[in-house]
Amino acid sequence: MSSIPTTQSAYVINGAKGEVKSVAVPKLASGQVLIKNEAVAINPTDWKHVDFQLGVDGAIVGCDVAGTVVAVGEDVKGVKVGDQLFGLVSGASAITPENGGFAEYSAIYADRSLKVGNKLEHAKGDSLPAGPVTTWEGAASLPVGLITSLIGFVHWAKLPIHHESKFNDQYFLVWGGASSLGQLVIQFAKKVGFKVIATASSHNFDLLKELGAEAVFDYHDKDVLEQISKHAGDDITYAYDTITTPPTTLNVYSVLSKTRESVLLTSLNFDEKTIKEVNPKVKAIDFPLAYLAIDKKKKFGATGFEISSPAGLFEDTVKGVSEVNEGYAKDPAYLRHIPVKIVRGGLSALDEALDIVRQGKNSGVKIVVPL
Incomplete structure (x- = not known):
């Protein structure tokens, strides 16, 4: 050399x-x-x-x-x-x-x-x-998408990245599934054993299903939250907001389980009062950038x-x-x-x-x- x-x-x-x-x-x-x-x-x-x-x-x-x-x-x-x-x-x-x-x-x-x-x-x-x-x-x-999603799972949410049957009846929502980060999160969530759902533009539906999402919803639809809730019921216990704008984060809060403790990974968080008003069962984790890995x-x-x-x-x-x-x-x-x-x-x-x-x-x- x-x-x-x-x-x-x-x-x-x-x-x-x-x-x-x-x-x-x-x-x-x-x-x-x-x-x-x-x-x-x-x-x-x-x-x-x-x-x-x-x-x-x-x-x-x-x-x-x-x-x-x-x-x-x-x-x-x-x-x-x-x-x-x-x-x-x-x-x-x-x-x-x-x-x-x-x-x-x-x-x-x-x-x-x-x-x-x-x-x-x-x-x-x-x-x-x-x-x-x-x-x-x-x-x-x-690397950036993989490390960002990885630390969200193993450090912040304290999740494994291998299959555990206790997650098989729970949904994992990926908001922004077609982003480079979202596509990695879908794959990790599928490996853990979650039933994975995601939002994306309609032209990316087939791609995300190939990666492991069982259903994908068009975030442009006015009733997208109703569609998600109809599909997953009260069983969305984990979510990753890869877009992280105030509207997307609030949307995810609103569809997470109302009866089971649930976790939202986001880089844009709200004060505890706002979170509890939208969904008192959510534990929101404001994770840092992959740089800090x-x-x-x-x-x-x-x-x-x-x-x-x-x-x-x-x-x-x-x-x-x-x-x-x-x-x-x-x-x-x-x-x-x-x-x-x-x-x-x-x-x-x-x-x-x-x-x-x-x-x-x-x-x-x-x-x-x-x-």
Whole structure:
């Protein structure tokens, strides 16, 4: 393997826009490995960090990466040079601006990175249907959604990610099932044993049923809440609001069980009085961003706002990722990647790729850029 350069090309913040420039290759912290990126994926947080200056000037943007290990840091176990990994980077960080996803090289934590048992290859063509993780592009589409859904289950809701029969008579509602996060939540909930239902636009119904939803409801319908309640009755005990606007969160509160203790995972919570007025049986969990599964602290540049990782989150993430990797070692379809739209052109194509997500033209698909 060729030697690792000291500089690389990366997409960095410059004011309220991004640009490709030459920067240093990141140094490894304890527990990290350096990967040479083969593909990166776009998340809404990426363009928001640029447009709203949530990162700092010079910070490398990007969170979803997939690549080959080229260097191993201290205190790393079970990973070696040449391994193929896909993982999460704290892109556009005000604390570690020198490390991000939209670059030739990224530093990722080995014990919170994902791998499959098969060899990854680059996809041909401009799109991929939902399916097993066999390509770099499919792998790059997963980390943010997978880790976010994983910590919602294992850390916040204290749920398993394997089958337990006690959940077989309970419904799990995924509001925003076609989002990249929603498609992973559906798959986790199905593995646990829940009867899974979701909301989405009608053109995504078949996809979500293939992923494990027994019924999908069009959130555009005026009577969508009545449709959900008619189907599931009083048995919706868990829900994940992946959209997290005030109306969607209140909608989910209203259809959760009125007689059984129920749990709502959301990143937009209301005061306890409002929750109890809508549904007194709901325990709403305001979970943090996936950044905190890898960052002790996340600081936002323009505001200076800072949040800290809660106790136990790192450990729960490591355990959960280990179980996921055991599944992937046996079957690349253990958790299927969502449909992928491929934007070619390397780092120079990132403006185009970010614009697709910025303009909301990515319904049901993940935008991925091969490098």
